[in-house]
Amino acid sequence: MDKKTRKRRLLILLGIILAFVGISLLFEIPVTEKIKIPNTTDPSVKCVLVTDLHSCSYGKDQKTLVSLIKKQEPDIIFLGGDIFDDKLDDENTKVFLKTIVNICPCFYVTGNHEYWSGRVDEMCAYTESLGITVLRGACSSITINGKKIDVCGVDDPTYFSQEDWEKQLQTAWSETSEDSYKILLTHRPEKVDDYKQYDFDLVLAGHAHAGQVRIPLLNRGAYAPDQGFFAKYVSGLYELKSGEYLIVSRGLARESTPLPRFFNNPEIVVFEI
Numbered sequence: 001m002d003k004k005t006r007k008r009r010l011l012i013l014l015g016i017i018l019a020f021v022g023i024s025l026l027f028e029i030p031v032t033e034k035i036k037i038p039n040t041t042d043p044s045v046k047c048v049l050v051t052d053l054h055s056c057s058y059g060k061d062q063k064t065l066v067s068l069i070k071k072q073e074p075d076i077i078f079l080g081g082d083i084f085d086d087k088l089d090d091e092n093t094k095v096f097l098k099t100i101v102n103i104c105p106c107f108y109v110t111g112n113h114e115y116w117s118g119r120v121d122e123m124c125a126y127t128e129s130l131g132i133t134v135l136r137g138a139c140s141s142i143t144i145n146g147k148k149i150d151v152c153g154v155d156d157p158t159y160f161s162q163e164d165w166e167k168q169l170q171t172a173w174s175e176t177s178e179d180s181y182k183i184l185l186t187h188r189p190e191k192v193d194d195y196k197q198y199d200f201d202l203v204l205a206g207h208a209h210a211g212q213v214r215i216p217l218l219n220r221g222a223y224a225p226d227q228g229f230f231a232k233y234v235s236g237l238y239e240l241k242s243g244e245y246l247i248v249s250r251g252l253a254r255e256s257t258p259l260p261r262f263f264n265n266p267e268i269v270v271f272e273i
Protein backbone atom coordinates (compact mmCIF):
# COMPACT_ATOMS: atom_id res chain seq x y z
CA MET A 1 0.00 0.00 0.00
CA ASP A 2 1.51 3.33 -1.03
CA LYS A 3 1.63 6.45 1.14
CA LYS A 4 -1.16 8.20 -0.80
CA THR A 5 -3.57 5.27 -0.32
CA ARG A 6 -2.81 5.07 3.41
CA LYS A 7 -3.46 8.79 3.78
CA ARG A 8 -6.77 8.52 1.91
CA ARG A 9 -7.91 5.62 4.11
CA LEU A 10 -6.90 7.49 7.24
CA LEU A 11 -8.96 10.50 6.15
CA ILE A 12 -11.97 8.26 5.45
CA LEU A 13 -11.62 6.66 8.89
CA LEU A 14 -11.33 10.08 10.51
CA GLY A 15 -14.45 11.24 8.63
CA ILE A 16 -16.41 8.20 9.87
CA ILE A 17 -15.32 8.86 13.46
CA LEU A 18 -16.28 12.55 13.24
CA ALA A 19 -19.65 11.65 11.71
CA PHE A 20 -20.28 9.14 14.51
CA VAL A 21 -19.41 11.74 17.16
CA GLY A 22 -21.59 14.36 15.46
CA ILE A 23 -24.61 12.07 15.23
CA SER A 24 -24.24 10.93 18.85
CA LEU A 25 -24.04 14.57 20.01
CA LEU A 26 -27.20 15.36 18.06
CA PHE A 27 -29.07 12.75 20.08
CA GLU A 28 -27.71 14.15 23.36
CA ILE A 29 -29.71 17.40 23.04
CA PRO A 30 -32.59 17.49 25.56
CA VAL A 31 -36.12 17.74 24.20
CA THR A 32 -39.69 18.03 25.47
CA GLU A 33 -42.07 15.19 24.68
CA LYS A 34 -45.73 16.17 24.93
CA ILE A 35 -48.12 13.29 25.51
CA LYS A 36 -51.89 13.46 25.24
CA ILE A 37 -53.67 10.97 27.46
CA PRO A 38 -56.73 9.60 25.60
CA ASN A 39 -60.22 10.44 26.86
CA THR A 40 -58.94 13.12 29.22
CA THR A 41 -61.77 15.65 29.25
CA ASP A 42 -61.18 19.25 30.28
CA PRO A 43 -57.56 18.76 31.48
CA SER A 44 -56.70 21.33 34.13
CA VAL A 45 -53.40 20.20 35.62
CA LYS A 46 -50.13 20.38 33.66
CA CYS A 47 -47.49 17.88 34.73
CA VAL A 48 -43.79 17.33 33.99
CA LEU A 49 -42.10 13.94 34.43
CA VAL A 50 -38.33 13.94 35.03
CA THR A 51 -36.42 10.66 35.36
CA ASP A 52 -32.91 9.29 35.24
CA LEU A 53 -31.00 12.54 35.61
CA HIS A 54 -28.10 10.58 37.15
CA SER A 55 -26.62 13.86 38.38
CA CYS A 56 -25.69 14.80 34.80
CA SER A 57 -24.96 18.39 33.84
CA TYR A 58 -27.30 20.55 31.78
CA GLY A 59 -25.50 23.86 31.71
CA LYS A 60 -24.28 26.09 34.52
CA ASP A 61 -26.56 25.65 37.53
CA GLN A 62 -28.63 23.25 35.39
CA LYS A 63 -30.11 26.25 33.57
CA THR A 64 -30.76 24.38 30.30
CA LEU A 65 -32.87 21.76 32.04
CA VAL A 66 -34.57 24.14 34.45
CA SER A 67 -35.49 26.51 31.61
CA LEU A 68 -36.98 23.60 29.67
CA ILE A 69 -39.20 22.81 32.65
CA LYS A 70 -40.12 26.41 33.51
CA LYS A 71 -41.21 27.01 29.92
CA GLN A 72 -43.98 24.43 30.43
CA GLU A 73 -45.41 26.31 33.45
CA PRO A 74 -46.17 23.03 35.27
CA ASP A 75 -48.53 22.56 38.19
CA ILE A 76 -46.72 19.39 39.38
CA ILE A 77 -43.27 17.91 38.79
CA PHE A 78 -42.80 14.15 39.15
CA LEU A 79 -39.29 12.80 39.79
CA GLY A 80 -39.23 9.15 38.78
CA GLY A 81 -36.00 7.80 40.24
CA ASP A 82 -32.26 7.78 39.47
CA ILE A 83 -32.23 11.54 39.94
CA PHE A 84 -29.06 10.94 41.94
CA ASP A 85 -26.29 8.62 40.74
CA ASP A 86 -24.07 6.05 42.41
CA LYS A 87 -20.85 7.22 40.69
CA LEU A 88 -21.23 10.91 39.80
CA ASP A 89 -21.30 13.25 42.79
CA ASP A 90 -24.54 14.83 43.97
CA GLU A 91 -23.85 18.46 43.10
CA ASN A 92 -25.75 18.67 39.81
CA THR A 93 -28.74 16.92 41.34
CA LYS A 94 -28.76 19.14 44.41
CA VAL A 95 -28.62 22.32 42.32
CA PHE A 96 -31.47 21.01 40.19
CA LEU A 97 -33.68 20.02 43.13
CA LYS A 98 -33.09 23.29 45.00
CA THR A 99 -34.29 25.19 41.93
CA ILE A 100 -37.33 23.20 40.84
CA VAL A 101 -38.87 23.05 44.31
CA ASN A 102 -39.61 26.77 43.87
CA ILE A 103 -41.58 26.17 40.66
CA CYS A 104 -44.43 23.97 41.90
CA PRO A 105 -45.11 20.92 44.14
CA CYS A 106 -42.67 18.08 43.47
CA PHE A 107 -42.94 14.33 44.16
CA TYR A 108 -39.98 11.93 44.22
CA VAL A 109 -39.33 8.18 44.29
CA THR A 110 -36.05 6.29 44.37
CA GLY A 111 -34.37 4.42 41.53
CA ASN A 112 -31.87 1.58 41.53
CA HIS A 113 -28.85 3.91 41.41
CA GLU A 114 -29.88 5.63 44.64
CA TYR A 115 -29.81 2.18 46.22
CA TRP A 116 -26.54 1.19 44.54
CA SER A 117 -24.91 4.29 46.03
CA GLY A 118 -25.41 2.91 49.55
CA ARG A 119 -26.72 6.38 50.56
CA VAL A 120 -30.38 6.12 49.64
CA ASP A 121 -31.65 7.27 53.06
CA GLU A 122 -29.30 10.26 52.98
CA MET A 123 -30.48 11.20 49.50
CA CYS A 124 -34.14 10.89 50.48
CA ALA A 125 -33.59 12.95 53.63
CA TYR A 126 -31.90 15.72 51.64
CA THR A 127 -34.68 15.74 49.04
CA GLU A 128 -37.34 15.88 51.73
CA SER A 129 -35.51 18.70 53.54
CA LEU A 130 -36.06 20.90 50.49
CA GLY A 131 -39.84 20.48 50.70
CA ILE A 132 -40.12 17.79 48.01
CA THR A 133 -42.53 14.97 48.88
CA VAL A 134 -40.66 11.65 49.02
CA LEU A 135 -42.92 8.64 48.55
CA ARG A 136 -41.74 5.27 49.83
CA GLY A 137 -44.83 3.09 49.87
CA ALA A 138 -47.15 5.99 50.62
CA CYS A 139 -49.79 8.22 49.05
CA SER A 140 -49.99 12.00 49.15
CA SER A 141 -53.14 13.90 48.19
CA ILE A 142 -53.14 17.30 46.53
CA THR A 143 -55.84 19.46 44.97
CA ILE A 144 -54.88 21.67 42.02
CA ASN A 145 -57.30 23.78 39.99
CA GLY A 146 -60.17 21.95 41.66
CA LYS A 147 -58.86 18.49 40.74
CA LYS A 148 -58.11 16.08 43.57
CA ILE A 149 -55.05 13.94 42.84
CA ASP A 150 -53.68 11.03 44.86
CA VAL A 151 -49.97 10.54 44.13
CA CYS A 152 -48.72 7.12 45.21
CA GLY A 153 -45.07 6.15 45.15
CA VAL A 154 -42.94 3.06 45.68
CA ASP A 155 -39.23 2.55 46.18
CA ASP A 156 -37.15 0.88 43.51
CA PRO A 157 -37.29 -2.88 44.20
CA THR A 158 -33.51 -3.44 43.89
CA TYR A 159 -33.00 -4.66 47.45
CA PHE A 160 -36.60 -5.65 48.20
CA SER A 161 -38.17 -9.08 47.97
CA GLN A 162 -41.11 -9.16 45.60
CA GLU A 163 -43.39 -9.66 48.61
CA ASP A 164 -42.05 -6.61 50.47
CA TRP A 165 -42.21 -4.44 47.37
CA GLU A 166 -45.80 -5.53 46.73
CA LYS A 167 -46.63 -4.54 50.32
CA GLN A 168 -45.40 -1.01 49.55
CA LEU A 169 -47.60 -0.90 46.47
CA GLN A 170 -50.62 -2.21 48.37
CA THR A 171 -50.09 0.21 51.26
CA ALA A 172 -49.87 3.17 48.90
CA TRP A 173 -53.01 2.08 47.06
CA SER A 174 -54.94 1.64 50.32
CA GLU A 175 -54.49 5.35 51.05
CA THR A 176 -56.20 6.51 47.85
CA SER A 177 -59.74 7.86 47.60
CA GLU A 178 -62.39 6.64 45.20
CA ASP A 179 -63.19 10.14 43.93
CA SER A 180 -59.60 11.18 43.16
CA TYR A 181 -57.43 10.90 40.07
CA LYS A 182 -54.90 8.21 41.04
CA ILE A 183 -51.27 8.32 39.91
CA LEU A 184 -48.52 5.81 40.69
CA LEU A 185 -44.97 7.18 40.53
CA THR A 186 -42.45 4.36 40.16
CA HIS A 187 -39.04 3.79 38.60
CA ARG A 188 -39.68 0.49 36.84
CA PRO A 189 -41.80 0.34 33.67
CA GLU A 190 -41.52 -3.42 33.19
CA LYS A 191 -43.58 -4.38 36.25
CA VAL A 192 -46.83 -3.90 34.38
CA ASP A 193 -48.40 -7.11 35.70
CA ASP A 194 -48.13 -5.71 39.23
CA TYR A 195 -49.56 -2.32 38.24
CA LYS A 196 -52.53 -3.94 36.50
CA GLN A 197 -53.66 -5.38 39.83
CA TYR A 198 -54.77 -1.89 40.82
CA ASP A 199 -56.92 0.78 39.24
CA PHE A 200 -54.42 3.60 38.89
CA ASP A 201 -55.48 6.08 36.25
CA LEU A 202 -51.86 6.68 35.34
CA VAL A 203 -48.49 5.06 36.08
CA LEU A 204 -45.27 7.07 35.56
CA ALA A 205 -41.86 5.42 35.12
CA GLY A 206 -38.36 5.72 33.66
CA HIS A 207 -35.35 3.37 34.10
CA ALA A 208 -35.17 1.97 30.55
CA HIS A 209 -33.26 4.91 28.96
CA ALA A 210 -35.27 3.91 25.87
CA GLY A 211 -32.90 1.00 25.42
CA GLN A 212 -30.03 3.48 24.80
CA VAL A 213 -30.42 2.75 21.09
CA ARG A 214 -34.09 3.34 20.26
CA ILE A 215 -35.35 1.53 17.19
CA PRO A 216 -37.16 4.08 14.99
CA LEU A 217 -40.80 3.51 14.01
CA LEU A 218 -41.08 0.42 16.23
CA ASN A 219 -40.45 2.37 19.45
CA ARG A 220 -38.44 -0.51 20.89
CA GLY A 221 -35.13 -0.39 22.73
CA ALA A 222 -32.11 -2.36 21.55
CA TYR A 223 -31.53 -3.39 25.17
CA ALA A 224 -33.03 -2.11 28.41
CA PRO A 225 -32.27 -3.15 32.00
CA ASP A 226 -34.72 -5.74 33.36
CA GLN A 227 -36.38 -6.03 29.94
CA GLY A 228 -33.49 -7.38 27.89
CA PHE A 229 -33.18 -7.14 24.11
CA PHE A 230 -35.85 -5.52 21.95
CA ALA A 231 -37.38 -3.95 25.06
CA LYS A 232 -41.05 -2.95 24.85
CA TYR A 233 -41.69 -0.38 27.60
CA VAL A 234 -39.13 2.28 26.74
CA SER A 235 -40.72 5.55 25.64
CA GLY A 236 -44.12 7.21 25.51
CA LEU A 237 -47.66 6.07 26.27
CA TYR A 238 -48.92 2.51 26.80
CA GLU A 239 -52.42 1.32 27.70
CA LEU A 240 -52.40 -1.05 30.68
CA LYS A 241 -56.14 -1.64 30.92
CA SER A 242 -59.14 0.13 29.47
CA GLY A 243 -58.74 3.79 30.37
CA GLU A 244 -55.59 3.20 32.44
CA TYR A 245 -52.18 4.20 31.09
CA LEU A 246 -48.42 3.97 31.60
CA ILE A 247 -46.05 6.78 30.58
CA VAL A 248 -42.36 5.93 30.28
CA SER A 249 -39.76 8.69 30.01
CA ARG A 250 -36.52 8.16 28.10
CA GLY A 251 -34.79 10.03 30.91
CA LEU A 252 -31.88 12.45 31.00
CA ALA A 253 -28.75 10.31 31.46
CA ARG A 254 -25.81 11.52 29.38
CA GLU A 255 -22.28 11.50 30.78
CA SER A 256 -23.21 8.90 33.37
CA THR A 257 -23.66 6.35 30.57
CA PRO A 258 -20.66 5.02 28.61
CA LEU A 259 -22.60 4.45 25.38
CA PRO A 260 -24.05 7.38 23.39
CA ARG A 261 -27.78 7.65 22.78
CA PHE A 262 -29.15 6.97 19.28
CA PHE A 263 -32.63 7.99 18.05
CA ASN A 264 -33.13 8.70 21.72
CA ASN A 265 -32.77 12.31 22.84
CA PRO A 266 -32.80 12.88 26.59
CA GLU A 267 -36.15 14.33 27.53
CA ILE A 268 -38.68 15.67 29.94
CA VAL A 269 -42.26 14.51 29.45
CA VAL A 270 -45.21 16.90 29.60
CA PHE A 271 -48.85 15.85 29.92
CA GLU A 272 -52.15 17.17 31.26
CA ILE A 273 -54.72 15.50 33.49
